[in-house]
Amino acid sequence: MPQIITNAIVLRRADYRDNDRMITLFSPTLGRIDALCRGCRRQKSPLMAASELFCAGEYVLYTSRERVTVVSCQVTDTYYGLRADYEKLSHGMYALELCAAAVQPDQENERLFLLLLRSLAHLCYGDVPPRRVTAVFLMGFVSLLGFRPQVARCARCAEPVLPSRAPEGAPAASFDPETGGVICPACRAGETCRLSESDVLYMQAIMKTGLESLKSPGECSDELFEALRKMAEARVDMPVRSGKLLV
Numbered sequence: 001m002p003q004i005i006t007n008a009i010v011l012r013r014a015d016y017r018d019n020d021r022m023i024t025l026f027s028p029t030l031g032r033i034d035a036l037c038r039g040c041r042r043q044k045s046p047l048m049a050a051s052e053l054f055c056a057g058e059y060v061l062y063t064s065r066e067r068v069t070v071v072s073c074q075v076t077d078t079y080y081g082l083r084a085d086y087e088k089l090s091h092g093m094y095a096l097e098l099c100a101a102a103v104q105p106d107q108e109n110e111r112l113f114l115l116l117l118r119s120l121a122h123l124c125y126g127d128v129p130p131r132r133v134t135a136v137f138l139m140g141f142v143s144l145l146g147f148r149p150q151v152a153r154c155a156r157c158a159e160p161v162l163p164s165r166a167p168e169g170a171p172a173a174s175f176d177p178e179t180g181g182v183i184c185p186a187c188r189a190g191e192t193c194r195l196s197e198s199d200v201l202y203m204q205a206i207m208k209t210g211l212e213s214l215k216s217p218g219e220c221s222d223e224l225f226e227a228l229r230k231m232a233e234a235r236v237d238m239p240v241r242s243g244k245l246l247v
């Protein structure tokens with residue numbers, strides 16, 4: 001089948017020759033696809049929007065001798081509002097880069113595709129702080145890669161982490177980003193990510209309701225956000241450069 005029609009979103013782009021661009025698409029059914037977008041940098045090219053980061057739509061692709069070319073795209077959303085807000089943009093870029101590092105060719109992952117699109121919609125059109133959206137995205141991201149964070153019980157002794165057994169004012173638990181597990185104070189052994197009781201409750205709420213948790217008030221602490229970033233970045237094989245730009 002030389003012609004493929006698939007929903008997809010642009011994760012990466014790189015200019016190529018005078019007017020062309022190579023784009024990396026994420027398709028829910030076909031995984032990662034590297035495709036050539038011919039002439040898309042010419043003024044008035046019908047493929048101009050289709051070759052931009054964040055562009056989501058129904059792509060028509062033509063394959064011949066291992067090369068994939070974009071024929072056309074029915075755009076559904078470009079998440080244009082992200083470009084007007086540096087903070088939102090940096091979080092959106094981070095989500096794209098994590099997906100580009102994790103998604104493989106010919107690998108179906110419809111749930112990750114939906115999580116990415118819904119997270120971008122919350123970033124673009126919602127008014128909750130971007131790091132709250134990214135926290136939900138990161139926990140869903142590692143879960144869908146097969147590394148569901150263990151947040152209800154201690155990853156070592158399996159006792160419930162809450163109610164806290166820590167003395168008042170002390171961290172309620174630690175977090176091991178390598179395994180994605182919360183560790184109770186009794187089992188703690190040098191983990192540097194300390195979590196308060198509200199951090200643990202916050203993670204538990206995210207694991208229960210995902211993006212729905214954004215409807216309730218809450219705050220993602222700096223410590224928790226850093227812990228979740230380390231957890232997600234430990235699951236992909238390459239450095240995630242845009243993480244450094246996060247605000």
Ligand SMILES: [Zn+2]
Nearest residue numbers: 154157184187
């Ligand atoms: Zn324990």
